[in-house]
Amino acid sequence: MTLTLEDFSPGHFGTYGPRRVTREEMLAFAAEFDPQPMHLDEEAASRSMLKGLSGSGWHLCSIMMRMMFDGYIGRTASLGSPGVNELRWLAPLRPGDDLTLDVEVAEARVSRSRPETGIVTFKGVVRNAAGVALCEMVSPIIVRRRADIAAKQAG
Amino acid sequence: MRFFEDLEIGQRREVGSFTFTADGIKKFAAQFDPQRFHLDEEEGRKSLFGGLAASGWHVGSVCMKLLVTEGQRLAKEALARGEKIAIWGPSPGFRELRWIRPVLAGDTISFASEVESLRSSEKRPEWGILQARNTGTNQRGELVFSVLATAFVPRRSNS
Numbered sequence: 001m002t003l004t005l006e007d008f009s010p011g012h013f014g015t016y017g018p019r020r021v022t023r024e025e026m027l028a029f030a031a032e033f034d035p036q037p038m039h040l041d042e043e044a045a046s047r048s049m050l051k052g053l054s055g056s057g058w059h060l061c062s063i064m065m066r067m068m069f070d071g072y073i074g075r076t077a078s079l080g081s082p083g084v085n086e087l088r089w090l091a092p093l094r095p096g097d098d099l100t101l102d103v104e105v106a107e108a109r110v111s112r113s114r115p116e117t118g119i120v121t122f123k124g125v126v127r128n129a130a131g132v133a134l135c136e137m138v139s140p141i142i143v144r145r146r147a148d149i150a151a152k153q154a155g
Numbered sequence: 156m157r158f159f160e161d162l163e164i165g166q167r168r169e170v171g172s173f174t175f176t177a178d179g180i181k182k183f184a185a186q187f188d189p190q191r192f193h194l195d196e197e198e199g200r201k202s203l204f205g206g207l208a209a210s211g212w213h214v215g216s217v218c219m220k221l222l223v224t225e226g227q228r229l230a231k232e233a234l235a236r237g238e239k240i241a242i243w244g245p246s247p248g249f250r251e252l253r254w255i256r257p258v259l260a261g262d263t264i265s266f267a268s269e270v271e272s273l274r275s276s277e278k279r280p281e282w283g284i285l286q287a288r289n290t291g292t293n294q295r296g297e298l299v300f301s302v303l304a305t306a307f308v309p310r311r312s313n314s
Contacts (some may be wrong), residue, residue: 033220038245048244049282058212061212062212065188065210065212066186066189080203080208084252086248088247142203
Protein backbone atom coordinates (compact mmCIF):
# COMPACT_ATOMS: atom_id res chain seq x y z
CA MET A 1 0.00 0.00 0.00
CA THR A 2 1.21 3.47 -0.81
CA LEU A 3 2.17 5.59 2.18
CA THR A 4 0.51 9.01 2.49
CA LEU A 5 0.87 11.88 4.96
CA GLU A 6 -1.30 10.02 7.50
CA ASP A 7 1.32 7.26 7.76
CA PHE A 8 4.01 9.57 9.12
CA SER A 9 4.00 10.71 12.73
CA PRO A 10 6.83 12.17 14.78
CA GLY A 11 9.29 9.66 16.21
CA HIS A 12 11.48 6.81 15.00
CA PHE A 13 10.36 5.66 11.56
CA GLY A 14 12.75 2.92 10.46
CA THR A 15 16.27 1.52 10.12
CA TYR A 16 17.53 0.48 6.71
CA GLY A 17 20.52 -1.33 5.27
CA PRO A 18 23.16 -2.57 5.57
CA ARG A 19 24.47 -1.28 2.25
CA ARG A 20 28.09 -2.16 1.35
CA VAL A 21 30.03 0.58 -0.45
CA THR A 22 32.87 -0.78 -2.58
CA ARG A 23 36.15 0.94 -3.40
CA GLU A 24 35.30 0.67 -7.12
CA GLU A 25 32.01 2.57 -6.82
CA MET A 26 33.62 5.18 -4.55
CA LEU A 27 36.35 5.81 -7.12
CA ALA A 28 33.87 5.83 -10.03
CA PHE A 29 31.65 8.45 -8.36
CA ALA A 30 34.65 10.60 -7.41
CA ALA A 31 36.09 10.42 -10.94
CA GLU A 32 32.79 11.66 -12.38
CA PHE A 33 31.61 14.20 -9.79
CA ASP A 34 34.29 15.02 -7.21
CA PRO A 35 37.80 14.40 -8.58
CA GLN A 36 39.73 15.67 -5.56
CA PRO A 37 42.93 13.72 -4.83
CA MET A 38 41.64 12.79 -1.32
CA HIS A 39 38.84 10.80 -3.03
CA LEU A 40 40.91 9.26 -5.84
CA ASP A 41 44.50 8.71 -4.84
CA GLU A 42 45.65 6.63 -1.82
CA GLU A 43 48.92 8.50 -1.45
CA ALA A 44 47.36 12.00 -1.56
CA ALA A 45 44.50 10.77 0.65
CA SER A 46 46.90 9.54 3.35
CA ARG A 47 48.31 13.08 3.59
CA SER A 48 44.85 14.72 3.70
CA MET A 49 42.92 15.81 6.79
CA LEU A 50 40.88 12.60 6.53
CA LYS A 51 44.04 10.41 6.64
CA GLY A 52 43.13 7.83 4.03
CA LEU A 53 40.97 7.30 0.97
CA SER A 54 37.45 8.64 1.58
CA GLY A 55 34.29 8.76 -0.48
CA SER A 56 32.84 12.02 -1.79
CA GLY A 57 30.28 13.52 0.56
CA TRP A 58 27.93 13.85 -2.42
CA HIS A 59 28.32 10.13 -3.04
CA LEU A 60 27.33 9.48 0.57
CA CYS A 61 24.28 11.76 0.12
CA SER A 62 23.32 9.95 -3.08
CA ILE A 63 23.65 6.56 -1.38
CA MET A 64 21.52 7.85 1.50
CA MET A 65 18.89 8.90 -1.06
CA ARG A 66 18.91 5.38 -2.52
CA MET A 67 18.61 3.83 0.93
CA MET A 68 15.64 6.11 1.66
CA PHE A 69 14.09 5.16 -1.69
CA ASP A 70 14.50 1.43 -1.03
CA GLY A 71 13.39 1.85 2.57
CA TYR A 72 10.19 3.88 2.19
CA ILE A 73 10.20 6.67 -0.41
CA GLY A 74 9.68 4.14 -3.21
CA ARG A 75 6.30 3.23 -1.68
CA THR A 76 5.38 6.74 -0.58
CA ALA A 77 3.16 9.13 -2.57
CA SER A 78 6.14 11.52 -2.73
CA LEU A 79 5.98 14.58 -4.94
CA GLY A 80 9.63 15.54 -4.47
CA SER A 81 11.62 17.62 -2.01
CA PRO A 82 12.14 21.38 -1.79
CA GLY A 83 15.61 20.99 -0.30
CA VAL A 84 17.75 20.10 2.71
CA ASN A 85 17.70 22.22 5.85
CA GLU A 86 21.01 20.96 7.12
CA LEU A 87 23.51 18.28 6.25
CA ARG A 88 26.59 17.43 8.29
CA TRP A 89 29.45 15.20 7.17
CA LEU A 90 30.75 13.91 10.50
CA ALA A 91 33.27 11.20 9.61
CA PRO A 92 34.77 9.88 6.37
CA LEU A 93 33.16 7.18 4.22
CA ARG A 94 35.74 4.40 3.70
CA PRO A 95 36.01 1.64 1.09
CA GLY A 96 34.07 -1.46 2.17
CA ASP A 97 31.90 0.37 4.72
CA ASP A 98 28.57 -1.28 5.53
CA LEU A 99 26.10 1.56 6.01
CA THR A 100 22.87 1.63 7.95
CA LEU A 101 20.36 4.47 7.86
CA ASP A 102 18.20 5.50 10.81
CA VAL A 103 15.21 7.66 9.96
CA GLU A 104 13.11 9.72 12.31
CA VAL A 105 10.08 11.84 11.43
CA ALA A 106 10.77 15.28 12.90
CA GLU A 107 7.53 16.88 11.73
CA ALA A 108 4.50 16.00 9.59
CA ARG A 109 1.92 18.64 8.67
CA VAL A 110 -0.61 19.64 6.03
CA SER A 111 0.74 22.07 3.43
CA ARG A 112 -0.78 25.55 3.61
CA SER A 113 -0.27 26.32 -0.09
CA ARG A 114 -1.38 22.88 -1.39
CA PRO A 115 -3.87 21.43 1.12
CA GLU A 116 -4.15 18.11 -0.75
CA THR A 117 -0.51 17.51 0.22
CA GLY A 118 1.58 17.52 3.37
CA ILE A 119 5.18 18.17 4.31
CA VAL A 120 7.09 15.49 6.18
CA THR A 121 10.46 16.50 7.59
CA PHE A 122 12.85 13.62 8.13
CA LYS A 123 16.04 13.39 10.10
CA GLY A 124 18.36 10.72 8.71
CA VAL A 125 21.60 9.44 10.20
CA VAL A 126 23.98 7.17 8.27
CA ARG A 127 26.31 5.02 10.36
CA ASN A 128 29.10 2.60 9.54
CA ALA A 129 29.32 -0.95 10.92
CA ALA A 130 31.13 0.34 14.04
CA GLY A 131 28.13 2.60 14.75
CA VAL A 132 30.01 5.82 13.96
CA ALA A 133 27.72 8.47 12.48
CA LEU A 134 29.10 9.54 9.06
CA CYS A 135 26.36 11.90 7.99
CA GLU A 136 23.24 13.58 9.39
CA MET A 137 20.55 15.22 7.32
CA VAL A 138 17.31 17.12 7.99
CA SER A 139 15.16 17.36 4.88
CA PRO A 140 11.45 17.79 4.06
CA ILE A 141 9.56 15.95 1.33
CA ILE A 142 6.13 16.73 -0.10
CA VAL A 143 3.70 13.83 0.36
CA ARG A 144 0.14 13.41 -0.90
CA ARG A 145 -2.68 13.13 1.67
CA ARG A 146 -5.24 10.37 1.55
CA ALA A 147 -7.90 11.70 -0.81
CA ASP A 148 -10.90 10.95 1.45
CA ILE A 149 -9.35 12.67 4.47
CA ALA A 150 -8.26 15.77 2.49
CA ALA A 151 -11.76 16.02 0.93
CA LYS A 152 -13.56 15.72 4.29
CA GLN A 153 -11.44 18.50 5.83
CA ALA A 154 -11.84 20.74 2.79
CA GLY A 155 -15.64 20.27 2.85
CA MET B 156 42.75 26.91 -5.73
CA ARG B 157 43.23 29.95 -3.55
CA PHE B 158 44.51 30.19 0.00
CA PHE B 159 42.31 31.42 2.85
CA GLU B 160 44.13 34.79 2.86
CA ASP B 161 43.17 35.34 -0.80
CA LEU B 162 39.44 35.08 -0.13
CA GLU B 163 37.16 38.06 0.52
CA ILE B 164 33.49 38.20 1.42
CA GLY B 165 31.43 38.91 -1.69
CA GLN B 166 33.96 37.43 -4.14
CA ARG B 167 32.07 35.58 -6.83
CA ARG B 168 33.32 33.19 -9.48
CA GLU B 169 31.49 31.52 -12.32
CA VAL B 170 32.45 27.85 -12.30
CA GLY B 171 30.98 26.68 -15.60
CA SER B 172 27.84 25.20 -17.10
CA PHE B 173 26.47 21.73 -17.63
CA THR B 174 23.70 20.41 -19.88
CA PHE B 175 21.53 17.72 -18.29
CA THR B 176 20.59 15.19 -20.98
CA ALA B 177 17.68 12.74 -20.68
CA ASP B 178 20.17 9.84 -20.68
CA GLY B 179 22.35 11.42 -18.01
CA ILE B 180 19.31 12.16 -15.80
CA LYS B 181 18.04 8.57 -16.10
CA LYS B 182 21.47 7.03 -15.51
CA PHE B 183 22.01 8.93 -12.25
CA ALA B 184 18.42 8.28 -11.14
CA ALA B 185 18.60 4.54 -11.87
CA GLN B 186 21.57 4.30 -9.55
CA PHE B 187 20.65 6.67 -6.72
CA ASP B 188 17.13 8.09 -6.95
CA PRO B 189 14.79 5.89 -9.02
CA GLN B 190 11.62 7.92 -8.39
CA ARG B 191 9.37 7.70 -11.47
CA PHE B 192 9.62 11.40 -12.39
CA HIS B 193 13.44 11.04 -12.66
CA LEU B 194 13.26 7.95 -14.92
CA ASP B 195 10.43 8.43 -17.37
CA GLU B 196 9.39 11.39 -19.57
CA GLU B 197 5.65 10.69 -19.32
CA GLU B 198 5.76 10.31 -15.52
CA GLY B 199 7.79 13.52 -15.36
CA ARG B 200 5.15 15.39 -17.38
CA LYS B 201 2.43 14.21 -15.01
CA SER B 202 4.42 15.25 -11.91
CA LEU B 203 4.78 18.65 -10.23
CA PHE B 204 8.01 19.05 -12.28
CA GLY B 205 6.25 19.09 -15.66
CA GLY B 206 8.90 17.00 -17.45
CA LEU B 207 11.72 14.51 -16.97
CA ALA B 208 13.53 16.08 -14.00
CA ALA B 209 17.05 15.50 -12.70
CA SER B 210 17.40 14.17 -9.15
CA GLY B 211 18.31 16.99 -6.81
CA TRP B 212 21.36 14.96 -5.78
CA HIS B 213 22.42 14.87 -9.41
CA VAL B 214 22.22 18.68 -9.54
CA GLY B 215 24.24 18.99 -6.32
CA SER B 216 26.84 16.50 -7.53
CA VAL B 217 27.24 18.35 -10.84
CA CYS B 218 27.74 21.62 -8.92
CA MET B 219 30.52 19.88 -6.96
CA LYS B 220 32.02 18.54 -10.19
CA LEU B 221 32.25 22.02 -11.70
CA LEU B 222 33.60 23.60 -8.50
CA VAL B 223 36.36 20.99 -8.31
CA THR B 224 37.18 21.09 -12.04
CA GLU B 225 37.34 24.89 -12.10
CA GLY B 226 39.51 24.88 -8.96
CA GLN B 227 41.90 22.41 -10.58
CA ARG B 228 42.10 24.54 -13.72
CA LEU B 229 43.02 27.59 -11.61
CA ALA B 230 45.59 25.53 -9.68
CA LYS B 231 47.21 24.40 -12.92
CA GLU B 232 47.51 28.01 -14.08
CA ALA B 233 48.97 29.08 -10.72
CA LEU B 234 51.47 26.24 -10.88
CA ALA B 235 52.48 27.29 -14.40
CA ARG B 236 53.17 30.79 -13.03
CA GLY B 237 55.41 29.22 -10.39
CA GLU B 238 53.00 29.95 -7.55
CA LYS B 239 52.30 27.73 -4.60
CA ILE B 240 48.90 26.05 -4.84
CA ALA B 241 46.38 25.52 -2.09
CA ILE B 242 44.84 22.07 -1.66
CA TRP B 243 41.45 22.54 -0.07
CA GLY B 244 40.31 20.32 2.75
CA PRO B 245 37.06 18.45 3.23
CA SER B 246 33.67 19.98 3.96
CA PRO B 247 31.90 19.59 7.31
CA GLY B 248 28.53 20.04 5.59
CA PHE B 249 26.01 22.49 4.18
CA ARG B 250 22.80 24.32 5.07
CA GLU B 251 19.85 25.83 3.24
CA LEU B 252 20.04 23.62 0.17
CA ARG B 253 17.12 24.63 -2.07
CA TRP B 254 15.92 22.89 -5.20
CA ILE B 255 14.10 26.01 -6.35
CA ARG B 256 12.95 24.93 -9.80
CA PRO B 257 13.14 21.59 -11.58
CA VAL B 258 16.12 20.87 -13.83
CA LEU B 259 14.55 19.24 -16.89
CA ALA B 260 16.13 17.22 -19.71
CA GLY B 261 17.90 19.61 -22.08
CA ASP B 262 18.40 22.38 -19.49
CA THR B 263 21.82 24.01 -19.27
CA ILE B 264 22.68 25.14 -15.76
CA SER B 265 25.41 27.70 -15.06
CA PHE B 266 26.91 27.47 -11.59
CA ALA B 267 28.56 30.21 -9.52
CA SER B 268 30.07 30.45 -6.05
CA GLU B 269 30.09 33.51 -3.82
CA VAL B 270 32.03 33.88 -0.55
CA GLU B 271 29.54 34.50 2.25
CA SER B 272 31.62 34.22 5.43
CA LEU B 273 35.20 33.55 6.55
CA ARG B 274 36.36 32.50 9.99
CA SER B 275 39.30 30.87 11.73
CA SER B 276 39.22 27.26 12.84
CA GLU B 277 39.74 27.09 16.58
CA LYS B 278 40.76 23.45 16.56
CA ARG B 279 42.91 23.63 13.41
CA PRO B 280 44.90 26.89 13.27
CA GLU B 281 46.43 26.01 9.89
CA TRP B 282 42.96 26.07 8.32
CA GLY B 283 40.29 28.70 7.78
CA ILE B 284 36.59 27.98 7.35
CA LEU B 285 34.76 29.29 4.30
CA GLN B 286 31.02 29.49 3.79
CA ALA B 287 30.07 29.96 0.15
CA ARG B 288 26.68 30.34 -1.51
CA ASN B 289 26.76 28.06 -4.55
CA THR B 290 23.99 28.64 -7.07
CA GLY B 291 22.75 27.24 -10.36
CA THR B 292 20.87 29.28 -12.98
CA ASN B 293 19.16 27.84 -16.06
CA GLN B 294 19.32 29.05 -19.68
CA ARG B 295 16.33 31.35 -19.03
CA GLY B 296 18.15 33.10 -16.19
CA GLU B 297 16.01 31.43 -13.48
CA LEU B 298 17.65 30.40 -10.23
CA VAL B 299 17.18 26.62 -9.87
CA PHE B 300 19.59 25.61 -7.10
CA SER B 301 21.19 27.22 -4.08
CA VAL B 302 23.23 25.89 -1.17
CA LEU B 303 25.26 27.44 1.63
CA ALA B 304 28.32 25.18 1.71
CA THR B 305 31.19 25.06 4.20
CA ALA B 306 34.79 24.05 3.49
CA PHE B 307 38.21 23.99 5.14
CA VAL B 308 40.66 26.19 3.21
CA PRO B 309 44.42 26.13 4.00
CA ARG B 310 46.21 29.26 5.22
CA ARG B 311 49.17 30.45 3.15
CA SER B 312 51.19 31.27 6.26
CA ASN B 313 51.17 27.72 7.59
CA SER B 314 51.53 25.75 4.41
